[in-house]
Amino acid sequence: MGDSQIIQISNLVKDYAMGKQFFRALHDVNLSINTGEFCGLVGPSGSGKTTLLNIIGALDNPTGGDIIIMNNSIKDLKNKQAAKLRNESIGFIFQTYNLLPVYTVFENVEFPLLLLKKSKKEREEAVMRALEWVGLSDKVNSRPNQLSGGESQRVAVARAMVKLPRIVLADEPTANLDAANSHNILQTMLKLNLELKTTFIFATHDEKVIRYLRRKVALSDGNVINDIIMN
Amino acid sequence: MIKFLIKGLIRDHHRSLFPIIIVTFGTLLTTVLYSFINGQLNDLIDSNARFDTGHLKLMTRAYDKLSNQIPNEFALTGVEKLIESLNNKYPGYNWTPRIKFIGLLDVPDENGETKNQNTVFGMAVNLIGKNSQESERFNLDKSIIRGHIPEKPGDILISEELAKRMKIDIGHSVTLLSTSSNGAMAVQNFVVCGTVKFGIGVMDRGAIITDISDMQFTLEMFDGAGEILGFNKNKFYIPSEAEKIKFDFNNHYLNKGDKYSPLMLTLEDQNGLGEYLQYINVVGFIIVGIFLIAMSIVLLNTGLMSGIRRYGEVGVRLALGEAKAHIYKSLLYESVLIGIVGSVIGTILGLAITFYLQEYGIDITESIKNSSIIMSNILRAKISFVSFYIGFIPGLLATLIGTAFSGIQIFKRQTASLFKELEV
Ligand SMILES: Nc1ncnc2c1ncn2[C@@H]1O[C@H](COP(=O)(O)OP(=O)(O)OP(=O)(O)O)[C@@H](O)[C@H]1O
Ligand SMILES: [Mg+2]
Numbered sequence: 001m002g003d004s005q006i007i008q009i010s011n012l013v014k015d016y017a018m019g020k021q022f023f024r025a026l027h028d029v030n031l032s033i034n035t036g037e038f039c040g041l042v043g044p045s046g047s048g049k050t051t052l053l054n055i056i057g058a059l060d061n062p063t064g065g066d067i068i069i070m071n072n073s074i075k076d077l078k079n080k081q082a083a084k085l086r087n088e089s090i091g092f093i094f095q096t097y098n099l100l101p102v103y104t105v106f107e108n109v110e111f112p113l114l115l116l117k118k119s120k121k122e123r124e125e126a127v128m129r130a131l132e133w134v135g136l137s138d139k140v141n142s143r144p145n146q147l148s149g150g151e152s153q154r155v156a157v158a159r160a161m162v163k164l165p166r167i168v169l170a171d172e173p174t175a176n177l178d179a180a181n182s183h184n185i186l187q188t189m190l191k192l193n194l195e196l197k198t199t200f201i202f203a204t205h206d207e208k209v210i211r212y213l214r215r216k217v218a219l220s221d222g223n224v225i226n227d228i229i230m231n
Numbered sequence: 232m233i234k235f236l237i238k239g240l241i242r243d244h245h246r247s248l249f250p251i252i253i254v255t256f257g258t259l260l261t262t263v264l265y266s267f268i269n270g271q272l273n274d275l276i277d278s279n280a281r282f283d284t285g286h287l288k289l290m291t292r293a294y295d296k297l298s299n300q301i302p303n304e305f306a307l308t309g310v311e312k313l314i315e316s317l318n319n320k321y322p323g324y325n326w327t328p329r330i331k332f333i334g335l336l337d338v339p340d341e342n343g344e345t346k347n348q349n350t351v352f353g354m355a356v357n358l359i360g361k362n363s364q365e366s367e368r369f370n371l372d373k374s375i376i377r378g379h380i381p382e383k384p385g386d387i388l389i390s391e392e393l394a395k396r397m398k399i400d401i402g403h404s405v406t407l408l409s410t411s412s413n414g415a416m417a418v419q420n421f422v423v424c425g426t427v428k429f430g431i432g433v434m435d436r437g438a439i440i441t442d443i444s445d446m447q448f449t450l451e452m453f454d455g456a457g458e459i460l461g462f463n464k465n466k467f468y469i470p471s472e473a474e475k476i477k478f479d480f481n482n483h484y485l486n487k488g489d490k491y492s493p494l495m496l497t498l499e500d501q502n503g504l505g506e507y508l509q510y511i512n513v514v515g516f517i518i519v520g521i522f523l524i525a526m527s528i529v530l531l532n533t534g535l536m537s538g539i540r541r542y543g544e545v546g547v548r549l550a551l552g553e554a555k556a557h558i559y560k561s562l563l564y565e566s567v568l569i570g571i572v573g574s575v576i577g578t579i580l581g582l583a584i585t586f587y588l589q590e591y592g593i594d595i596t597e598s599i600k601n602s603s604i605i606m607s608n609i610l611r612a613k614i615s616f617v618s619f620y621i622g623f624i625p626g627l628l629a630t631l632i633g634t635a636f637s638g639i640q641i642f643k644r645q646t647a648s649l650f651k652e653l654e655v
Binding site: 057059079080083084085086087088090092094098100101102103107111112114115159 | 548551552
């Protein structure tokens with residue numbers, strides 16, 4: 001698979017309605033991302049990073065243009081198909097962790113597998129493996145409110161990775177973490193990226209993250225102004 | 232997945248506790264209110280049956296036409312044979328003769344001069360005769376205040392209230408003045424053997440009870456009776472069965488040309504009781520309807536409130552790949568679980584309260600002092616089959632409706648804006 005294309009963004013436009021007017025958050029974005037990339041959308045606040053990430057994840061609809069993601073055209077996807085695509089192939093990591101507070105660490109990580117209707121045995125194995133990746137095997141029965149920020153974010157990484165998705169979308173994953181925890185998380189993700197060929201796309205303006213990226217797509221006011229691939 | 236939802240419900244008290252309390256409360260009120268009204272109407276019907284209408288009643292056509300004047304001149308004759316044939320033909324029922332009458336009760340002093348006089352309403356029933364169940368029907372054992380049940384001809388029971396008003400003691404002799412079935416003046420002396428209080432306003436104000444043989448003699452109604460009452464041997468009024476017997480009997484004996492020909496009526500044909508029986512169903516619907524609407528509105532609002540609290544959760548679940556319809560369905564499942572739990576608790580509590588009201592009741596003697604309906608002074612609830620499920624209708628439907636509408640409100644928001652909540 002090596003360099004095969006996994007996401008193709010063409011002429012993407014996103015307008016937000018603001019009363020009778022609208023605000024253009026993305027102007028004609030064109031971008032192609034390959035399998036196994038570890039790349040980031042970088043740019044100042046309000047530049048459109050989250051907007052773009054949400055459309056890639058089929059959580060929001062484009063106003064114009066299209067994204068082809070693993071041979072699915074985002075603009076043609078029905079609600080249910082979009083859910084299926086997210087369920088099977090995309091892992092999300094959020095700035096605020098967003099663990100389900102009433103469930104244990106184990107149950108939070110298990111949830112995507114329940115949606116995939118995996119057997120109990122498969123679920124158990126996969127959850128334990130994912131928690132091992134992030135070094136939280138001893139916290140299986142803790143509740144989110146008993147975890148530190150770093151631990152919570154690692155649970156979120158485990159939850160995103162547990163189903164071995166092709167793509168992980170991470171929106172400001174380190175915004176609430178200190179330097180040590182940020183590095184820890186990024187090391188983990190990098191390892192998974194190398195071992196499993198998972199494609200990672202970040203939205204961030206955090207230097208700690210940017211240093212790890214092998215590709216930086218710079219956004220400004222909804223436009224791609226720079227695209228740097230490192231070696 | 233269901234297990235997953237239940238875990239969430241149990242651990243998140245905000246999500247379960249408040250709705251369950253509302254459902255419990257509404258279900259409880261529905262159950263109690265329904266059972267209470269059911270108790271009232273049943274009591275009304277039961278008292279009427281025992282004191283007045285029977286489950287079936289036989290009289291002449293002419294007597295029926297003027298029945299509120301108690302026209303004993305149109306009484307049934309050949310009663311002994313009539314009852315024998317009724318017993319043979321309809322063995323599921325007990326048939327018993329009664330004579331109602333109106334008269335003056337006169338209390339003489341030592342010199343035989345009138346000391347005290349009062350209008351009375353009288354009932355002559357089979358008390359002394361063999362196999363009679365009348366004393367049980369009138370609940371005499373428990374209603375006797377002083378003295379005892381009539382044991383021999385000439386004994387009379389009078390209401391305690393009347394006895395007090397007329398200053399009559401047990402063993403006193405009293406004179407009854409009435410009109411015989413031939414229209415002549417009828418005079419008879421009786422000995423007061425006991426006083427009664429039925430807890431039924433009309434009866435307690437001024438009733439007297441004698442054995443039927445005494446009044447047959449006094450009113451010159453030999454082998455006669457104003458009415459013959461039929462009571463189902465299992466004690467319950469069964470409309471379809473009574474209707475069938477009435478139809479069968481009237482088919483055979485009713486002669487429209489003969490005003491003395493016998494006519495059979497069911498309980499429902501008398502005193503407007505049929506309408507009361509229908510009323511009970513309508514009232515059930517109304518109660519359920521009111522609680523359904525009220526609870527739905529409250530639960531809709533709690534659903535919206537908890538929905539707002541759960542935008543974040545819904546957003547995450549969407550992001551993790553759960554379909555909107557699936558989340559909506561899971562919200563409905565949750566509401567059904569809450570509805571079941573609340574309805575079960577509410578029904579159990581409601582039945583407990585109903586049971587208390589069934590056993591002890593509420594005393595309303597004061598407020599119905601002047602009423603002439605045959606109605607007991609103690610309001611009681613009654614547990615019926617319907618009491619067990621009626622609360623579930625508003626309990627379950629209201630949670631479902633409440634959740635269905637609040638759920639729609641949640642999903643009216645764009646996926647992305649749901650998701651936006653996550654970024655705060
Ligand atoms: N639902 C919305 N309605 C209207 N405008 C919106 C909406 N969501 C985002 N915007 C606007 O679109 C622009 C891009 O927003 P976006 O959230 O993508 O920025 P971002 O690059 O992720 O910023 P940050 O680094 O602060 O997270 C902003 O100007 C924002 O105000
Ligand atoms: Mg953002």
